Amino acid sequence: MTTLSLITGASRGLGRNTALAIARAGGDVILTYQSREAEARAAVAEIERLGRKAVALQLDAGKVSTFPGFVEQLKTALQETWQRERFDHLVNNAGHGEMAPLAEMSEAAFDGLVNVHFKGVFFLTQKLLPLLSDGGRIVNLSSGLTRVSAEGWSAYAAVKGAVEVLGVYMAKELGGRGIAVNTVAPGAIETDFLGGAVRDTPAFNAHFASMTALGRVGVADDIGPMIASLLSEANRWVNAQRIEVSGGQGI
Numbered sequence: 001m002t003t004l005s006l007i008t009g010a011s012r013g014l015g016r017n018t019a020l021a022i023a024r025a026g027g028d029v030i031l032t033y034q035s036r037e038a039e040a041r042a043a044v045a046e047i048e049r050l051g052r053k054a055v056a057l058q059l060d061a062g063k064v065s066t067f068p069g070f071v072e073q074l075k076t077a078l079q080e081t082w083q084r085e086r087f088d089h090l091v092n093n094a095g096h097g098e099m100a101p102l103a104e105m106s107e108a109a110f111d112g113l114v115n116v117h118f119k120g121v122f123f124l125t126q127k128l129l130p131l132l133s134d135g136g137r138i139v140n141l142s143s144g145l146t147r148v149s150a151e152g153w154s155a156y157a158a159v160k161g162a163v164e165v166l167g168v169y170m171a172k173e174l175g176g177r178g179i180a181v182n183t184v185a186p187g188a189i190e191t192d193f194l195g196g197a198v199r200d201t202p203a204f205n206a207h208f209a210s211m212t213a214l215g216r217v218g219v220a221d222d223i224g225p226m227i228a229s230l231l232s233e234a235n236r237w238v239n240a241q242r243i244e245v246s247g248g249q250g251i
Helices: 015-025 037-049 063-082 107-131 154-177 194-202 202-210 224-230
Strands: 006-008 030-035 054-058 087-092 132-141 180-186 242-244
Touching: 006 063, 006 242, 015 037, 015 087, 015 224, 030 037, 030 063, 037 054, 054 063, 063 132, 087 107, 087 242, 107 132, 107 154, 132 154, 132 224, 154 180, 154 194, 180 224, 194 202
Parallel strands: 006 030, 006 087, 030 054, 087 132, 132 180, 180 242
Antiparallel strands: none
């Protein structure tokens, strides 16, 4: 049976790249988007041109109250598009950046980070567990900033650190169902993240490139195929791990 992966925040950036990498490897994809419906539909069309099936569903990963409604939409999509009741892989990718020194971080911005990157990951996974196949895979996205510090990222990195701990506990609790759970931690990447800061600000780009053993910052194509490979049977024995994909950043 063709594998089916659900990727949150997949209308652009790493999520979109991961969706396309999975499709190129022969898998079908369910993408979620918060507000960029046109971009999500374009990603679906590109996946279909690769000969795979895909649907796009709206989801605000920071609003737990909307999750039951999303689950019902997902059940409908599973039945109508795939004639099945479960999917195989969950990639908790949706996220955003908030950069501010400790003394200047607002409570609202802090809460936004927690709601999307930690609380949302926890409770969306909880709600989706009945629909996730036994023997499936979960990948949570973290950051190289949990290992190497950079000024202004204390709240973001702390929340991602919580996700890394959560992944270990998920692996332990879901192991009885044969579900492997891993965390992927990208380094600095040229995407729209934080308004495209790494991609579009030469000084910022050069700073992170100078910290990286391979002499450049990453691009989406460095991350998506890696996540796709982690979901494959070739990596079935990889579990409860934090895997940094940063080109050797900060070593």
